[in-house]
Amino acid sequence: MSLNVVIVGAGPAGLAAAWSASQSNANITLIDQAAQAGGQIWRGGQGYAPKRYRHLFGQQTTLHYRKQTHVLGASEQQLYLATPQGPQQLRYDRLILANGARELFLPFPGWTLPKVVGVGGLQALVKGSLPIAGKRVVIAGSGPLLIAVASQLKQRGAIIKAVVEQVPIAQLLRFGRSLVGNPTKMLQAAQFAQALANTPFYVNTWITAAEGEGEVQQVQLNNGQRIECDYLACSWGLIANTELAQQLGCRLEQNFVVVDRSQHTSRDQVYAVGELTGIGGEDKAVIEGQIAGFVATGNYQAASQLAQQQAQARQFSQQLAASFALRPELRQLAQANTIVCRCEDVTLAQLQSQPSWRSAKLQTRCGMGICQGRVCGGATQYLFGWSQDSVRFPIHSVSVADLVMESV
Amino acid sequence: MSSVIIVGGGIVGCAVALELTQAGWQVTLIERDCLGSGATAAGMGHIVVMDEGEAQLKLTLFGQQLWQALTADHPQPHEYHACGTLWVATDTEEWDLVAEKAAVYQQYQIACEILDAAALYAHEPALREGLVGGLLVPNDSVVYPPKSAVYLWQQAEKHGATLVYGEVTTIQTNYVQLNDGRQLSADAIVVANGQRCIDLLPELPIRAKRGQLVITERYPALIKHQLVELSYIKNAHASSGDSVAFNLQPRPNGQLLIGSSRQFDRTDRQIDQLLLSQMLRKAIDYVPALADVRCLRTWTGVRAASPDGLPLIGQHPERAGLWLNVGHEGLGITTALSSARLLADQMLQRQSQLEIQPYLPRSLQQEQPQ
Numbered sequence: 003m004s005l006n007v008v009i010v011g012a013g014p015a016g017l018a019a020a021w022s023a024s025q026s027n028a029n030i031t032l033i034d035q036a037a038q039a040g041g042q043i044w045r046g047g048q049g050y051a052p053k054r055y056r057h058l059f060g061q062q063t064t065l066h067y068r069k070q071t072h073v074l075g076a077s078e079q080q081l082y083l084a085t086p087q088g089p090q091q092l093r094y095d096r097l098i099l100a101n102g103a104r105e106l107f108l109p110f111p112g113w114t115l116p117k118v119v120g121v122g123g124l125q126a127l128v129k130g131s132l133p134i135a136g137k138r139v140v141i142a143g144s145g146p147l148l149i150a151v152a153s154q155l156k157q158r159g160a161i162i163k164a165v166v167e168q169v170p171i172a173q174l175l176r177f178g179r180s181l182v183g184n185p186t187k188m189l190q191a192a193q194f195a196q197a198l199a200n201t202p203f204y205v206n207t208w209i210t211a212a213e214g215e216g217e218v219q220q221v222q223l224n225n226g227q228r229i230e231c232d233y234l235a236c237s238w239g240l241i242a243n244t245e246l247a248q249q250l251g252c253r254l255e256q257n258f259v260v261v262d263r264s265q266h267t268s269r270d271q272v273y274a275v276g277e278l279t280g281i282g283g284e285d286k287a288v289i290e291g292q293i294a295g296f297v298a299t300g301n302y303q304a305a306s307q308l309a310q311q312q313a314q315a316r317q318f319s320q321q322l323a324a325s326f327a328l329r330p331e332l333r334q335l336a337q338a339n340t341i342v343c344r345c346e347d348v349t350l351a352q353l354q355s356q357p358s359w360r361s362a363k364l365q366t367r368c369g370m371g372i373c374q375g376r377v378c379g380g381a382t383q384y385l386f387g388w389s390q391d392s393v394r395f396p397i398h399s400v401s402v403a404d405l406v407m408e409s410v
Numbered sequence: 411m412s413s414v415i416i417v418g419g420g421i422v423g424c425a426v427a428l429e430l431t432q433a434g435w436q437v438t439l440i441e442r443d444c445l446g447s448g449a450t451a452a453g454m455g456h457i458v459v460m461d462e463g464e465a466q467l468k469l470t471l472f473g474q475q476l477w478q479a480l481t482a483d484h485p486q487p488h489e490y491h492a493c494g495t496l497w498v499a500t501d502t503e504e505w506d507l508v509a510e511k512a513a514v515y516q517q518y519q520i521a522c523e524i525l526d527a528a529a530l531y532a533h534e535p536a537l538r539e540g541l542v543g544g545l546l547v548p549n550d551s552v553v554y555p556p557k558s559a560v561y562l563w564q565q566a567e568k569h570g571a572t573l574v575y576g577e578v579t580t581i582q583t584n585y586v587q588l589n590d591g592r593q594l595s596a597d598a599i600v601v602a603n604g605q606r607c608i609d610l611l612p613e614l615p616i617r618a619k620r621g622q623l624v625i626t627e628r629y630p631a632l633i634k635h636q637l638v639e640l641s642y643i644k645n646a647h648a649s650s651g652d653s654v655a656f657n658l659q660p661r662p663n664g665q666l667l668i669g670s671s672r673q674f675d676r677t678d679r680q681i682d683q684l685l686l687s688q689m690l691r692k693a694i695d696y697v698p699a700l701a702d703v704r705c706l707r708t709w710t711g712v713r714a715a716s717p718d719g720l721p722l723i724g725q726h727p728e729r730a731g732l733w734l735n736v737g738h739e740g741l742g743i744t745t746a747l748s749s750a751r752l753l754a755d756q757m758l759q760r761q762s763q764l765e766i767q768p769y770l771p772r773s774l775q776q777e778q779p780q
């Protein structure tokens with residue numbers, strides 16, 4: 003019988019893993035909750051991927067691609083799925099986790115106003131059908147995503163009132179210099195710079211409040227400046243979707259899954275790739291995905307040829323993390339009455355008296371609502387240093403009927 | 411003034427802390443995690459008079475009366491919700507149980523109302539077709555246990571009780587040892603740490619009985635009462651094997667809590683998918699609209715089961731100065747206040763409102779679980 007390799011996530015990392023695993027005669031299943039492969043960055047499909055990566059979408063004959071399928075939980079050798087045909091279990095011999103990342107949100111006064119959105123969220127809305135032409139947008143927070151999305155929005159006719167980056171200029175320049183020797187990233191940076199010529203770009207600056215009647219109308223910066231806008235898009239970085247890895251007991255360090263050079267986690271037969279192991283974007287995702295796909299199917303030779311690129315990608319990821327580390331002042335933005343948990347309306351003051359995340363959950367319901375701590379968990383970790391105590395089944399909310407498995 | 415150490419800050423430990431501080435004792439409560447952790451954080455918080463034997467009925471009824479007194483002026487800190495219980499009969503055999511149950515309740519002046527099928531559907535239209543009737547017990551209610559535990563603790567703290575975070579690893583005569591090396595001493599020690607009591611006192615006849623629950627998004631209009639199947643006691647109290655019983659609770663905020671299941675000797679947190687499926691299939695069978703209700707999460711909790719289903723309240727049979735309040739199985743929220751009162755009565759040599767005999771820690775040899 004051939005080996006069952008199951009890959010969770012059809013973003014760049016998962017697609018690359020599927021592609022390289024398909025070079026063997028293993029039985030490969032690629033699962034994604036979305037209707038289309040591509041993940042965060044290539045959402046919308048093949049056409050959104052750079053030419054050098056389009057082959058990853060190729061229809062390999064041995065591949066079972068399961069779209070609109072949520073992986074709800076995992077145990078040794080078994081995944082629990084919610085599929086369009088109802089709940090199912092799936093056995094695996096090798097599991098490659100490529101769950102990607104989501105945006106980190108930090109609370110500040112006014113962050114719950116309508117039209118205060120995540121930078122990635124706004125990007126997705128605009129890729130959808132949100133008309134942005136002529137709209138005044140402030141983009142604030144930290145990281146390369148600010149500039150990338152600002153330039154995309156500008157191309158679609160948005161008026162970018164300001165890009166507000168919390169990092170000091172010297173640190174930013176150091177990051178820029180570190181890109182020397184990385185031609186794709188240099189080129190990208192140059193394109194963004196050109197696209198954003200004449201756009202006000204503030205460094206060493208951050209949002210202190212969003213204000214408005216019924217929706218955001220202006221933002222306040224720490225330098226005292228006020229800027230009027232129709233949208234405020236924030237991004238404070240990304241956090242990895244480690245829930246499945248945690249359920250399986252994979253070791254985490256600083257909220258990323260720990261892997262060795264084969265992308266192998268601390269659990270037997272379980273691999274992790276892409277944003278899960280450290281935020282590094284599409285190139286890192288593709289390299290790591292390919293390595294895991296090869297290693298999981300026994301093709302060590304092919305994997306070892308990618309070692310140098312892997313090292314470079316990881317180095318970039320570390321530089322990214324160090325360069326855009328959040329400054330401590332951002333912990334002071336939320337006021338006593340600022341909502342931290344949006345699902346259950348829990349304020350900062352209610353949380354300040356709690357000794358731990360668990361106690362906060364039990365006493366204030368923080369993290370117990372619809373998002374299950376996906377949003378406020380990242381924020382409270384940053385604000386209080388609390389770590390999540392457990393990851394519960396199901397990872398995504400589903401209907402009761404979707405949890406009723408046929409007996410096996 | 412006498413001093414006491416209470417091991418465990420679940421609902422029972424917090425209730426005991428309040429009883430003893432009010433009586434003038436100097437109380438130190440030791441908790442390894444956070445207040446209201448353990449089974450208290452996991453349970454359904456149904457304050458229910460349960461009639462599996464006279465001793466259980468009296469203890470739960472007394473518990474309910476104390477809960478009513480506690481929450482009368484301040485329902486909010488407990489998220490107290492007077493939803494009542496509706497016991498649902500699916501067939502003629504269960505319909506016979508309705509009459510029996512009603513007779514028992516009436517004997518103790520517990521308000522209840524027999525519902526025929528039409529009345530049942532008038533109360534709960536979401537129930538599936540073809541049911542024969544039910545028994546409505548209007549004075550049963552629901553609290554949110556972790557908050558109640560903290561509320562009880564805060565009252566105790568006002569009277570001077572002290573909280574120490576740490577894990578008790580051994581209990582000696584008049585002192586306990588913590589995992590960080592600290593030793594704390596007192597005139598008396600109360601063990602109230604739920605199922606983990608057997609880590610400290612392996613001679614106790616307590617077995618783990620694990621449960622799984624599911625919480626949903628908000629559906630405020632679906633049901634009004636806590637719905638329980640009439641065969642609940644039969645299904646829930648099998649003495650071995652895994653079992654499920656239909657138990658559905660409307661939370662005050664509109665969420666639904668779906669139970670229940672029982673598994674012996676398991677304390678891990680991994681969801682048993684098969685048992686979960688059985689439990690949910692049963693829930694959908696009673697309330698078909700549940701199929702499309704969205705689940706937010708599932709979790710497990712561990713009940714501390716004694717051989718006869720009654721808690722152990724009183725002095726350790728072989729160790730003077732060591733007191734027990736453990737073994738509350740699936741009723742420890744209901745019985746927290748009544749058991750704490752009965753324990754304090756014994757420690758203070760006061761007269762008790764209930765005959766204490768059935769709850770005294772029994773001779774350990776005879777009662778070892780099979």
Ligand SMILES: Cc1cc2nc3c(=O)[nH]c(=O)nc-3n(C[C@H](O)[C@H](O)[C@H](O)COP(=O)(O)OP(=O)(O)OC[C@H]3O[C@@H](n4cnc5c(N)ncnc54)[C@H](O)[C@@H]3O)c2cc1C
Binds near residue numbers: 034040
């Ligand atoms: C909102 C957002 C916007 C971004 N925009 C950009 C950008 O413009 N430019 C840029 O360079 N980088 C961007 N990134 C960074 C992006 O994470 C990486 O560039 C790249 O997409 C990472 O690839 P990946 O395969 O590791 O993860 P992802 O691309 O995130 O793919 C993960 C996939 O796994 C699926 N998945 C996760 N969990 C489950 C589950 N339990 N069951 C089923 N499927 C599951 C998801 O649906 C997703 O398709 C963005 C990230 C985010 C979060």
Ligand SMILES: Cc1cc2nc3c(=O)[nH]c(=O)nc-3n(C[C@H](O)[C@H](O)[C@H](O)COP(=O)(O)OP(=O)(O)OC[C@H]3O[C@@H](n4cnc5c(N)ncnc54)[C@H](O)[C@@H]3O)c2cc1C
Binds near residue numbers: 448450736
């Ligand atoms: C799924 C489920 C549903 C239930 N539903 C209901 C219901 O509807 N109605 C009802 O009345 N009851 C219900 N129960 C039962 C009820 O929850 C328990 O009986 C009750 O919570 C027991 O409380 P406790 O304080 O004795 O123990 P626990 O709540 O377990 O508290 C023990 C405390 O001691 C601490 N601790 C443990 N060991 C140590 C140590 N060595 N040192 C220091 N601290 C320690 C723990 O951290 C914990 O905080 C349910 C239980 C479960 C599992």
